[in-house]
Amino acid sequence: MKQFMDADFLLDTETAKHLYHDHAAKMPIIDYHCHLDPKMVADNHQFSSITELWLGEDHYKWRAMRTNGVDEKYITGDASDWEKFEKWADTISYCYRNPLYHWTHLELRSGFGIDKVLSPATAREIYDECNEKLKLPEFSARGLMSRFNVECVCTTDDPIDDLTYHKQVKESGFQIHMLPAWRPDKAMNIDKVGFADYVQTLGEKAGVNIVHFKDMVDALQNRHDYFNACGCRLSDHGIDEFYDEPYTASQIETIFSKAMRGMSLSALEIRQFKHCFLTLSAEMDAADDWTQQFHYGPIRNNNTRMFNAIGPDTGFDSIGEFNTATAMSHFFDHLNSEGKLTRTIIYTLNPCANEMIAAMIGNFQDGSEPGKMQFGAGWWFNDQLDGMTRQMNALSNLGLLSRFVGMLTDSRSFLSYPRHEYFRRLLCNLLGTDVERGLIPNDEEPLARMVEDISYNNARRYFRFY
Structure with a gap:
């Protein structure tokens, strides 16, 4: 009987133990998607x-x-x-x-x-x-980051954020990079209460008088340029699903005008606007050579009583079911046809879509770089033993696990970095088990390279942060 959580926790073979202890464990952490409070890092809370x-x-x-x-x-x-x-x-x-x-x-x-x-x-x-x-x-906040051998974190930041705390951290000489990541959900969510007020604030931050939708696009481009100058190389979109509704410029102008006047919108109009918004966002990211992320699949704020009492992001979201494969394909195909499909990571909350996404990304790999299209790590309800393993197996079966950019915390906590350790142990156990079953060669050099790449090197090369 194994001892609970000993040094070889989750490592079932001698090969797995060697790969983890001698290779994975020593690699620094690039936490390219998290929800840490930048002020806490700046203040060394x-x-x-x-x-x-x-x-x-x-x-x-x-x-x-x-x-x-x-x-x-x-x-x-x-x-x-x-x-x-x-x-x-x-x-x-x-x-x-x-x-x-x-x-x-x-x-x-x-x-x-x-x-x-x-x-x-x-x-x-x-x-x-x-x-x-x-x-x-x-x-302290910074002490814990150093303790876990963190090299870089990317926070999640609204376009109206002035990034003061990111600048303070950089100017302080702190050895760990804290970079912003562009999260424009509030500008996309035209159906949410407060959209018009948000647009007004966006215009003030960008110095743009927003009257028409094209003015909003100008304001977003202004802020995109500002984020880029502050070291941002990564965007993120929290969406329910992908959208495929055709639209014209005049339709989007009308929809935007209605929302700014507080008028109700149809379900079709909402989806047209979000489709347009995501397309324009992807084009901005491609122009600046950023990586774009899409987190899709939740049903949020299911419990109205608790939402009214304590607000969003308090534990009342769940896994959704959306038939979005065709829309996803059309979205990426349009960008690819226009030469505007940048590096992309897709995360699904519903593991029933694992094989669909692992197959989908293969449609748009173009040979320009290894793993341009990525199937993101097990996310939210899936960042656990079974979820991570299922994601890696789907990617292995339908793509190249060796080009995977690895794990992230997606967390607000400075204690969540062991999720990287957990992931690395599972990775090494998968590979070690395959070696000892005779499914892959017991060849030290490519195995060690694969483990170190997925743990750190692939992300270091892929995101081009510094």
Whole structure:
């Protein structure tokens, strides 16, 4: 019987152990998509407690606590830090086979050097030990990033952001790169409350009087140029699905005008606008040689009562079902036909689309560079043992796993970097198992290169950050 989460956790063969310990583990982390607060990095935030660091904005843990019957007071409410942590320690003892069980103990071990199993019996000593360490400089926001061997992070930033904190970090001489990533969802979501107010703010930031849709495009181009000058090389779009509704310039002008006057829009008009917006965004990215990301497939804010009480991004989103393959194909085919298809990463929230995406990206690889079109790592509900493995298997069967740009945290937490470790262990176990089953050669040089490339080198080359 193996010991729980020992040094060879998830590594079932001697080849897997060698590939991980001698190759994957030593590689730096490029976390090219996260939701860290740039101000916390700029200020080198010192956390008041493990509760702030661990539970502050972690909707994964919040969902588990609610499922375990924990009152909202101890989740997003006004309970004390200790009371919230105590409820989490009780919940984790019910999380066997949930990825939170692995992540929690990896974070304790890698972040704090704590090998104890978290439970109601150990909660107080772990809470106190973590809090004592959090007083030390090496456990500040920047200290934790250094501790996990992070080389670069890309935050998620709205076009109206002035990127002050990114500039401060760069000017401070901090050795870890913190780069912005362009996330223009609010400018695309014409159907959301507050769209007209947002457009007005966008115009003010860009110095453009937005009256017509073309003015909005000018304002976005102004901000795109500004982000580019600040080191941005990556965009991201959070979408429900891809869109395929034909539109004309005059139709988009009419739709935009209606939205700015507070008039209701039809479902067709909304989809036409989003189709147009994503196309124009992709053209901007191609012109500046950026990489574009598409995260698609969620149903957001399912619980209206809780949305009204505590807002979005609080643990009430889920996996959607969208038949979007044809629209995705037409979208990329149009850009490719116009010579405006830049490097692209597609993430799906529904794993039933894994093989579709792994096949789709092969349609638009053009030989200009390795892995130009990427099937993104297991995302959100899929960044766990089964989800990551299924994504890598689909990519292996229908594409080139060796050209994959690897893992990301997609997290708001400075303790989430062990997700990279988790991914790397799974990768090495897949390859090691294949070697020992005689499915691939036991050839040290290409195996080591493949592991190091997927862990770090591919991302380093692909994104052209610096």
